[in-house]
Amino acid sequence: MNSVITVKQLNLYVKSLLDGQPLLQSAVVTGEISNFKNHYASGHWYFTLKDKDAAVRCVMFRSNAVECDFIPCDGMQVIIVGRVSLYEKDGQYQLYAERMLVAGDGLAALKFEEIKARLEKEGLFNPENKRPLPAFPKKIAVVTSDTGAAVKDIISILGRRWPAAEIIMCPVAVQGGAAVASMLDALDRIYALGTADIIIIGRGGGSAEDLSQFNDETLARKIYESPVPVISAVGHETDFTIADFVADMRAPTPSAAAELAVPDSAELYERIQNGRLHLRSALTANYERSKARYLSAKASVFLINPLNEIVETRAERTDKAADLLISAFSSYLEKSAARLSGNTARLDALSPLKVMSRGYAYISKNGKTVRSVDDADNGDIINVRFNDGNADCKIIKKERLI
Numbered sequence: 001m002n003s004v005i006t007v008k009q010l011n012l013y014v015k016s017l018l019d020g021q022p023l024l025q026s027a028v029v030t031g032e033i034s035n036f037k038n039h040y041a042s043g044h045w046y047f048t049l050k051d052k053d054a055a056v057r058c059v060m061f062r063s064n065a066v067e068c069d070f071i072p073c074d075g076m077q078v079i080i081v082g083r084v085s086l087y088e089k090d091g092q093y094q095l096y097a098e099r100m101l102v103a104g105d106g107l108a109a110l111k112f113e114e115i116k117a118r119l120e121k122e123g124l125f126n127p128e129n130k131r132p133l134p135a136f137p138k139k140i141a142v143v144t145s146d147t148g149a150a151v152k153d154i155i156s157i158l159g160r161r162w163p164a165a166e167i168i169m170c171p172v173a174v175q176g177g178a179a180v181a182s183m184l185d186a187l188d189r190i191y192a193l194g195t196a197d198i199i200i201i202g203r204g205g206g207s208a209e210d211l212s213q214f215n216d217e218t219l220a221r222k223i224y225e226s227p228v229p230v231i232s233a234v235g236h237e238t239d240f241t242i243a244d245f246v247a248d249m250r251a252p253t254p255s256a257a258a259e260l261a262v263p264d265s266a267e268l269y270e271r272i273q274n275g276r277l278h279l280r281s282a283l284t285a286n287y288e289r290s291k292a293r294y295l296s297a298k299a300s301v302f303l304i305n306p307l308n309e310i311v312e313t314r315a316e317r318t319d320k321a322a323d324l325l326i327s328a329f330s331s332y333l334e335k336s337a338a339r340l341s342g343n344t345a346r347l348d349a350l351s352p353l354k355v356m357s358r359g360y361a362y363i364s365k366n367g368k369t370v371r372s373v374d375d376a377d378n379g380d381i382i383n384v385r386f387n388d389g390n391a392d393c394k395i396i397k398k399e400r401l402i
Contacts, residue, residue, distance in 0.1 A: 011088035018093060024084040028110065029056075029095060030103055033076045047072065049080060049095060058082075060097035068100050077103035079110060108212060115217045115242055124224050130248045131229045133261065137197035139166045140261055141190045143183060146171035150204040150235065150254035157255055162262035168196055174203035179213040187222050199226060200257045201243065202233030214241035223247055233257030357387045373400050 005013075018024055031049040038045055043062030048055050058080065060068075072078060081099040086092070101109050119125060140158060144151050146169065158167055170186040173179040183201065190196055201223065203211075213219070214234050220242045223230050232247035233254045244250040251257035362385035363370040370376055376395055384391045 007091070008088060011086055011091050014091075014093075015086035015088055018085050019083075021084075026081070027084055027095065028079065028081050030077070030079045031056075033072050033078055034074050036072055036074050038071070045072070045097075049078075057092060057094040058097050059094060060100065064098050070102065072100060079103055079107065081110070108208070108215075112215050112242070115215065115220070116245065119217070119220060119242065119246065124220070125245045133229050133231070133249060134197045135263065137162075137165055137262060139168055139196050141168040141170055141196035141199045143170045143172055143186045143190070143199060143201040144203055144233075144254065145174045148174075148204045150202065150233070153253075153255045154200060154233075154258045157258035158262055161259065161264045161266075163265065165262055168193075175206070175210050175213055180216045180219050183213070183219055184222055187226070191225075191227060194227070196228055198228055198261055199230045200233055200254070200261060201230060201247075202251070202254050202257060203235060204254060205235035208239065211239065211241055214243040217242070219243065220246045231257045231260060361386050373398050 029049060031051045034048045034050055034055075036045070036047040043065060045060040045065050047058050047060075049058050050056075060082075079101045080095060080097045081101075082095050082097040084093060084095055087094055101107075123129065142151065142154055144154070151169075151171075155167060158165060168190070170190060172182040172186045174183075187199075187201075190199060202214075211234055214232070223232070223243055224246050229248040231249045231251055232241070232243045233251045233256070234241050234243060235253045240250070249260060251260055363382055364385070365376055365380060365382045368375075370382060376382055376398065378395050378398055380395050382393055382395065384393055
């Protein structure tokens with residue numbers, strides 16, 4: 001026989017069984033609200049969720065109720081996301097509601113949240129993965145319907161702001177059953193072409209159902225795979241799509257996307273002109289400051305006096321060096337003149353003319369010097385060179401003295 005337990009122990013045991021079931025801890029249940037009670041003191045909501053065959057008690061605590069964007073009422077069809085557990089005091093299990101959505105739109109919203117949570121967990125929304133838009137794109141791919149106002153606005157704005165850019169049009173269906181496949185095919189073609197610098201994907205405004213194609217998980221992953229930055233331009237100011245989260249940049253409208261994609265050429269020209277004027281002004285001011293500093297330095301006694309002193313010192317040194325050079329050269333000339341005078345005197349003393357001036361003569365015969373009495377015979381004609389002239393003489397008689 002099993003041991004005896006109390007009612008509380010029984011309820012706690014059953015509660016533990018329910019709490020241990022993963023399926024019951026994230027249950028999604030749809031049904032009709034009845035017996036709705038808003039406990040104003042605590043802010044908790046108590047109600048019954050039923051269908052034609054069964055009913056279950058529900059409670060939504062204040063911390064979750066404040067997140068709900070509507071006040072439920074009896075007869076409303078809703079979707080409840082929550083956990084199943086047992087209230088041990090009365091032994092009844094109940095559904096603890098954590099989120100409440102209106103049925104219909106609620107299913108789409110629930111699917112949206114599931115996809116968003118999954119992609120966010122995988123890191124597809126991380127800010128560090130967002131790429132900056134190119135400053136001056138040459139080619140812009142536009143993925144949208146070719147019949148709506150959105151494409152006209154995009155083409156008009158791109159042409160006005162940055163006419164140098166080439167627009168690659170990729171017409172697609174943006175709503176209906178074929179929309180997702182059409183956009184996937186367009187993106188594949190753009191990726192394969194490999195010439196676009198940026199991609200704009202989107203449509204004009206519409207209802208939540210019209211925009212639902214941009215919540216497709218496959219499309220979101222395809223956008224994330226883009227080799228170039230992508231701007232999501234789903235025309236809705238307040239509501240976000242999955243494409244908005246995964247794109248590199250979100251624009252509230254297609255027109256805004258075109259403005260984000262390219263610079264304004266007129267504004268850029270004005271900035272360049274202003275920059276040129278600013279640069280010219282800065283250069284002029286810098287020149288004037290430099291000129292003023294130069295003139296001030298030139299007129300400064302502090303800078304002039306040292307320079308003069310240096311010049312004067314070097315001039316004095318130059319003069320002294322010149323005097324020394326002149327003195328040395330004069331001494332050299334005097335010594336050279338003295339040596340020349342001595343050599344001249346010696347040469348003059350040895351000169352035949354000097355000897356002849358003392359009464360001697362130079363005798364030659366037929367151009368040859370007569371050195372001895374034997375060099376001439378009686379009757380020979382000889383030439384006698386005196387200090388002041390010549391004379392031809394005939395030997396009458398010769399006589400040897402030695």
